[in-house]
Amino acid sequence: MTKTTLLPGLVLGTILAVPAVAQDNMDKLSNMQRTDATFTNIDQSGDRADALTGILEHINVPDGFEVSLYAVVPDARSMAVAPQGTVTFVGTRKDKVWSVVDRDRDRVADEVFDFAPSITFDVPNGPCFSPDGFLYIAERNRVLTFPAAEFFFEGPDPAVGTVVAKGELVPAEEESFNHTARVCRVGPDGKLYISLGQPHNVQPQDKLEMYDQIGIGGIIRMNTDGSGREVYTRGIRNSVGHDFNPANGDLWFTDNQVDGMGDDIPPGELNRQTEAGQHFGFPWTNARVEIPDYKDVERPEGVAFVEPQVEMQAHAADLGMSFYQGSSFPEKYQGGIFSAQHGSWNRTTPVGARVMFTALDEEGNAAGTEVFADGWLDESTGEYRGRPMDVAFLKDGSMLVSDDFAGAIWRIAYNPAPASE
Amino acid sequence: MKLAAVLLGGLMLAGAGPAVADDPAAGRKVANMCRTCHGLDGLAQIPIAPHIGGEPEEYLEAQLMAFKTGAREHEMMSVVAAGLSAQQISDVAAWYASHESRATLPEGVSVEDAPAACVSCHGATGISELLDAPNLAGEVNIYIDTQLKAFRTGRRTHEIMSDIAADMTDEEIRAVADWYGAVQLEIEMSE
Numbered sequence: 001m002t003k004t005t006l007l008p009g010l011v012l013g014t015i016l017a018v019p020a021v022a023q024d025n026m027d028k029l030s031n032m033q034r035t036d037a038t039f040t041n042i043d044q045s046g047d048r049a050d051a052l053t054g055i056l057e058h059i060n061v062p063d064g065f066e067v068s069l070y071a072v073v074p075d076a077r078s079m080a081v082a083p084q085g086t087v088t089f090v091g092t093r094k095d096k097v098w099s100v101v102d103r104d105r106d107r108v109a110d111e112v113f114d115f116a117p118s119i120t121f122d123v124p125n126g127p128c129f130s131p132d133g134f135l136y137i138a139e140r141n142r143v144l145t146f147p148a149a150e151f152f153f154e155g156p157d158p159a160v161g162t163v164v165a166k167g168e169l170v171p172a173e174e175e176s177f178n179h180t181a182r183v184c185r186v187g188p189d190g191k192l193y194i195s196l197g198q199p200h201n202v203q204p205q206d207k208l209e210m211y212d213q214i215g216i217g218g219i220i221r222m223n224t225d226g227s228g229r230e231v232y233t234r235g236i237r238n239s240v241g242h243d244f245n246p247a248n249g250d251l252w253f254t255d256n257q258v259d260g261m262g263d264d265i266p267p268g269e270l271n272r273q274t275e276a277g278q279h280f281g282f283p284w285t286n287a288r289v290e291i292p293d294y295k296d297v298e299r300p301e302g303v304a305f306v307e308p309q310v311e312m313q314a315h316a317a318d319l320g321m322s323f324y325q326g327s328s329f330p331e332k333y334q335g336g337i338f339s340a341q342h343g344s345w346n347r348t349t350p351v352g353a354r355v356m357f358t359a360l361d362e363e364g365n366a367a368g369t370e371v372f373a374d375g376w377l378d379e380s381t382g383e384y385r386g387r388p389m390d391v392a393f394l395k396d397g398s399m400l401v402s403d404d405f406a407g408a409i410w411r412i413a414y415n416p417a418p419a420s421e
Numbered sequence: 422m423k424l425a426a427v428l429l430g431g432l433m434l435a436g437a438g439p440a441v442a443d444d445p446a447a448g449r450k451v452a453n454m455c456r457t458c459h460g461l462d463g464l465a466q467i468p469i470a471p472h473i474g475g476e477p478e479e480y481l482e483a484q485l486m487a488f489k490t491g492a493r494e495h496e497m498m499s500v501v502a503a504g505l506s507a508q509q510i511s512d513v514a515a516w517y518a519s520h521e522s523r524a525t526l527p528e529g530v531s532v533e534d535a536p537a538a539c540v541s542c543h544g545a546t547g548i549s550e551l552l553d554a555p556n557l558a559g560e561v562n563i564y565i566d567t568q569l570k571a572f573r574t575g576r577r578t579h580e581i582m583s584d585i586a587a588d589m590t591d592e593e594i595r596a597v598a599d600w601y602g603a604v605q606l607e608i609e610m611s612e
Contacts, residue, residue, distance in 0.1 A: 346497075
């Protein structure tokens with residue numbers, strides 16, 4: 001179904017000498033031609049940066065933590081920090097992937113410009129890295145790979161290969177704009193895991209079987225060359241955040257709940273998957289809440305629905321998540337999960353727009369969730385100052401929080417005050 | 422005005438009944454349900470939502486009714502519209518239509534290069550020329566791209582747009598979307 005079309009001779013010297021073409025139709029790839037694409041640079045100072053800095057005073061973080069503006073990044077969505085930490089790739093729900101560069105490691109971005117401007121991206125929401133430095137970008141209906149992206153992002157025509165060709169991730173009729181923001185991760189098994197939100201509030205019954213086969217309303221996995229695709233996770237509504245527990249390889253993911261059932265149900269979900277093929281209940285259930293449309297629809301035979309590990313506040317929109325693998329945060333955070341709540345869109349009283357922390361116990365189960373950072377929602381007016389979408393970690397263990405409303409990446413670091421003399 | 426007649430016919434069939442008197446001030450209150458995504462003035466706050474400030478009232482009302490009846494489907498709008506009465510739909514359409522939208526082409530771009538198949542209804546700068554056509558000025562290119570593809574696959578239908586989109590390639594769709602997406606839109610909110 002899919003084929004990899006990596007450039008021949010991905011030898012560093014070759015590529016450095018002759019930047020490869022990376023056009024959208026990909027047909028000139030093997031010709032090693034340049035394009036005339038040019039970068040779009042985002043100003044990191046001036047009015048926009050000043051306005052964002054003005055938001056900082058509203059953000060609450062636990063004692064000892066400090067929040068700062070890391071970068072001005074329009075429409076910032078899911079993030080992937082490159083292995084060396086020089087650049088963080090940031091997806092959008094528009095047509096850009098941003099390279100957020102910090103060469104001097106002062107933990108403030110030096111430059112932000114678009115990655116691979118020669119490529120016509122289509123909702124490139126989800127970047128992720130393999131440990132050996134291949135960048136994957138999951139778009140609305142295509143998956144690309146960029147070998148050694150951390151070294152080639154400086155040019156407009158980086159080397160590129162196709163993992164899933166355009167139109168082969170989902171049938172074109174199942175594309176939408178809202179529930180088509182993909183995220184990806186390379187798992188401990190070396191496979192590429194990609195979420196496929198289903199493009200309805202609740203999918204119609206006549207699509208159940210097709211969706212189940214394709215993995216829409218689930219998470220699929222495949223080899224990094226696109227072969228061996230299979231549905232790994234079933235029974236999800238629209239997940240836009242997943243990560244593997246480094247301690248035991250479990251896959252954890254967030255899920256967004258059904259709209260239109262009221263302000264306080266169903267809850268948002270944080271789920272733990274321990275084996276391939278597990279079913280998390282949707283569209284029959286959303287956590288323990290039954291979905292009315294499916295009350296009389298027969299459930300899949302012999303399948304036990306897995307309940308969420310954490311029921312989050314309804315409609316807070318739990319999106320990106322990451323396990324904390326750094327060492328600079330206090331011990332209570334190590335090995336736990338940070339997750340971003342984007343904030344509600346039609347709840348009577350808005351909720352969310354914050355970063356949550358979930359601790360795990362020795363068995364690898366959730367052992368309590370708390371608010372880690374908030375203040376992006378102005379509770380007096382119900383208006384958003386910002387909307388956290390994803391969390392990622394720099395090599396120094398500090399946290400990046402992407403915000404597609406403010407157009408920023410925030411940084412939260414642990415800076416214990418020096419002991420007083 | 423053949424289009425308007427078609428539109429009204431559609432509304433009748435959809436069960437909206439005779440047109441009700443609209444009240445933009447009441448619509449402003451309804452718009453509290455819309456503002457997180459579309460803004461109170463109709464300038465969208467998130468990429469997936471279109472700008473609706475200064476849009477033809479008839480278009481807005483027809484789309485909300487289409488979401489309500491299921492003729493058009495969207496994971497969020499179907500939920501919102503299901504909970505709105507015909508009166509609320511008229512009011513909120515009147516509220517968003519009451520604003521003034523202004524479109525400016527990017528520097529160095531000529532109206533003569535506007536997509537020929539679109540301009541007679543949507544204008545060269547994406548300000549609608551008819552009651553049944555939306556403004557396209559300054560929409561996120563992916564929004565326009567998504568709608569054209571929906572017309573092409575039949576997920577969304579319209580007497581004219583379904584035919585136009587049917588023969589467009591992905592590249593042609595994106596080029597049109599990029600044209601209107603690059604237009605600068607300003608919306609001045611009415612008082």
